[in-house]
Amino acid sequence: MSQQAVTANRLRDGQVVYLAANNGWSDRLADAAVADDADAAKALLATAEGDVDRRVVVGPYLFDVAVETGAVRPLGQRETIRASGPSIQPDTGDRAVRR
Amino acid sequence: MYRYDEFDHGFVRQRVAQFRGQVARRLDGALTEDEFKPLRLMNGLYLQLHAYMLRVAIPYGTLSARQMRRLADIARRYDKGFGHFTTRQNIQYNWIRLEDAPDILADLADVEMHAIQTSGNCIRNVTADQFAGVAADEIEDPRVYAEIIRQWSTLHPEFSFLPRKFKIAITGAPRDRAAVRAHDIGLRMHWNADGEAGFEIMVGGGLGRTPVIGKTIRAFLPKQDLLSYLEAILRVYNQLGRRDNIHKARIKILVNQVGAETFADMVEAEWREIRGGALDLPADEIARIESYFAPPDYERLDAASPAFEAQRRSDPAFAQWVRSNVVAHKRPGYAIANISLKPAGGVPGDASAEQMEVVADLAERYGFGEIRVAHEQNLVLPDVRLSDLHALWQELRTAGLATANIGLLTDIIACPGLDYCNLANARSIPIAQRIGQRFDDLARLHDIGRLTLNISGCINACAHHHVGNIGILGVNKKGVEYYQVTLGGNADENAALGDLVGPAFSGEEIADAVETIVDTYLEQRDRGEQFLDTYRRVGLQPFKEKLYAAH
Numbered sequence: 348m349s350q351q352a353v354t355a356n357r358l359r360d361g362q363v364v365y366l367a368a369n370n371g372w373s374d375r376l377a378d379a380a381v382a383d384d385a386d387a388a389k390a391l392l393a394t395a396e397g398d399v400d401r402r403v404v405v406g407p408y409l410f411d412v413a414v415e416t417g418a419v420r421p422l423g424q425r426e427t428i429r430a431s432g433p434s435i436q437p438d439t440g441d442r443a444v445r446r
Numbered sequence: 447m448y449r450y451d452e453f454d455h456g457f458v459r460q461r462v463a464q465f466r467g468q469v470a471r472r473l474d475g476a477l478t479e480d481e482f483k484p485l486r487l488m489n490g491l492y493l494q495l496h497a498y499m500l501r502v503a504i505p506y507g508t509l510s511a512r513q514m515r516r517l518a519d520i521a522r523r524y525d526k527g528f529g530h531f532t533t534r535q536n537i538q539y540n541w542i543r544l545e546d547a548p549d550i551l552a553d554l555a556d557v558e559m560h561a562i563q564t565s566g567n568c569i570r571n572v573t574a575d576q577f578a579g580v581a582a583d584e585i586e587d588p589r590v591y592a593e594i595i596r597q598w599s600t601l602h603p604e605f606s607f608l609p610r611k612f613k614i615a616i617t618g619a620p621r622d623r624a625a626v627r628a629h630d631i632g633l634r635m636h637w638n639a640d641g642e643a644g645f646e647i648m649v650g651g652g653l654g655r656t657p658v659i660g661k662t663i664r665a666f667l668p669k670q671d672l673l674s675y676l677e678a679i680l681r682v683y684n685q686l687g688r689r690d691n692i693h694k695a696r697i698k699i700l701v702n703q704v705g706a707e708t709f710a711d712m713v714e715a716e717w718r719e720i721r722g723g724a725l726d727l728p729a730d731e732i733a734r735i736e737s738y739f740a741p742p743d744y745e746r747l748d749a750a751s752p753a754f755e756a757q758r759r760s761d762p763a764f765a766q767w768v769r770s771n772v773v774a775h776k777r778p779g780y781a782i783a784n785i786s787l788k789p790a791g792g793v794p795g796d797a798s799a800e801q802m803e804v805v806a807d808l809a810e811r812y813g814f815g816e817i818r819v820a821h822e823q824n825l826v827l828p829d830v831r832l833s834d835l836h837a838l839w840q841e842l843r844t845a846g847l848a849t850a851n852i853g854l855l856t857d858i859i860a861c862p863g864l865d866y867c868n869l870a871n872a873r874s875i876p877i878a879q880r881i882g883q884r885f886d887d888l889a890r891l892h893d894i895g896r897l898t899l900n901i902s903g904c905i906n907a908c909a910h911h912h913v914g915n916i917g918i919l920g921v922n923k924k925g926v927e928y929y930q931v932t933l934g935g936n937a938d939e940n941a942a943l944g945d946l947v948g949p950a951f952s953g954e955e956i957a958d959a960v961e962t963i964v965d966t967y968l969e970q971r972d973r974g975e976q977f978l979d980t981y982r983r984v985g986l987q988p989f990k991e992k993l994y995a996a997h
């Protein structure tokens with residue numbers, strides 16, 4: 348089994364977030380808590396589900412990652428795009444960072 | 447254009463207030479996500495890959511300059527400064543905060559807009575020919591009937607929970623610019639033998655997993671019977687459509703299962719029960735709606751403009767733009783000007799807030815303040831004097847909106863794909879950009895001629911890839927993006943589904959594959975042929991041979 352992390356969208360603004368080691372949520376994949384086995388993954392998801400009830404996030408799920416030289420990297424294309432934003436090149440408008 | 451009456455205003459305001467309450471209850475915990483999701487979807491708010499996405503209806507693709515300015519304002523205030531025009535003549539905002547959504551809907555309501563009927567298993571926002579009311583080949587303005595259908599279908603209590611979503615498209619001209627045969631119901635106006643205008647009724651069209659070209663179930667329907675006949679179709683579907691299997695729930699499956707003739711019989715039987723009743727459209731009601739779409743105060747102009755002819759002769763770049771982007775208008779001395787949202791290497795259908803404002807401004811100065819959205823993800827100024835075209839073109843050029851490629855290879859229809867969409871298997875936009883850059887040579891594009899290219903990021907086919915002359919479908923093979931290619935699809939009055947050419951191409955190979963297809967066509971084409979003519983004559987084989995020669 349590959350390593351896994353938990354992602355969701357923040358309820359208020361829809362922002363992609365990751366469950367961090369301190370059980371908080373971060374918008375940076377680098378902060379994501381990584382589970383090395385199925386039990387740890389299950390525990391992460393359970394924590395995340397609690398935050399659904401607390402109205403912090405919606406739709407949490409596990410996804411596969413690899414940790415290379417200390418950096419967390421998603422294994423699939425979808426999560427890569429979720430983590431780093433649309434892969435659209437070159438940016439045609441004023442769409443870098445909002446507000 | 448249509449103006450809200452008291453009822454419309456009150457109704458839309460009420461919906462905004464309801465949604466504001468629903469969002470507040472979601473945020474304070476009175477509603478769970480499961481309870482809230484259908485409510486937000488009824489207001490066009492989806493949760494996508496990166497954020498909430500708001501889909502705003504642009505009924506039958508008609509917008510005023512004032513509405514376009516408001517769309518720009520929303521893009522700037524609540525999003526990242528741009529919006530995406532879709533193949534359903536809607537606009538989507540990709541980076542919306544749930545907290546802001548009620549304010550956005552209130553801002554939209556100020557300009558008589560909303561996000562109702564952009565989601566869910568209801569009759570969706572009706573789409574129409576983008577040249578409605580101005581096309582030289584038109585019989586009648588289809589927006590009159592699109593508006594009548596809108597009023598009938600909005601929150602229709604019987605049809606708010608259909609087996610699946612339901613899309614209606616309408617054209618008032620023999621040339622089909624609204625892809626009506628790719629819709630659950632397609633309506634085409636024409637004259638019968640007595641010279642009376644009415645509708646040909648097509649049902650069961652649709653793309654997606656099971657692509658089907660709509661079948662005619664009634665050759666001619668008088669105008670006053672439009673709503674009762676539509677109601678009869680919807681009743682038959684509502685009763686017999688498959689609710690047990692989401693992949694079999696669209697009306698096309700039902701029509702295929704029972705056969706178009708039997709389906710027509712069932713509709714006629716139902717119709718006999720209700721025709722001539724409350725849904726009958728009296729001539730004065732049609733006339734009342736028609737008055738909203740009364741033509742603007744056109745000037746009496748000569749059919750030809752010597753100034754325009756001289757500009758066309760002296761300015762080849764302008765002449766090229768006229769050739770691809772300007773279309774005949776039904777009034778002498780006027781023209782329809784298409785604004786391409788497909789600059790080379792750009793994102794198909796995206797417009798920045800600044801561009802939206804430029805278009806609003808130009809519409810006011812050159813075209814009675816009216817704008818259209820085409821299902822090809824472009825914009826249209828429908829009423830421009832021939833003598834103003836050159837000045838308009840220069841201003842469009844300054845704003846990066848004068849790409850002379852309407853109907854040509856780089857006028858690519860592309861869905862948001864895996865860059866934004868939660869359902870996607872593969873990316874669409876970067877593929878469109880790559881192909882756009884590859885063919886960034888207007889002389890070459892014009893030589894290639896009319897050629898439609900559509901790219902969908904999954905089998906849902908939002909970009910109508912089955913009916914593109916070249917269709918590209920993104921698939922996922924063991925976690926890697928691949929692209930299937932079909933050839934020979936067609937979305938107009940001779941609608942056809944494309945033929946699969948062979949094994950899929952990788953993201954790296956796909957632009958080369960398109961170039962090979964184009965080169966093969968150029969080698970094979972006879973004088974005066976467009977891509978589709980050549981394809982129909984020579985078939986798939988020569989393309990297959992070239993594409994897979996190295997394999």
Ligand code: SF4
Pocket residue numbers: 861862863864867868869870871902903904905906907908909
């Ligand atoms: S075709 Fe698929 S990927 Fe593209 S917008 Fe539609 S659902 Fe999303």
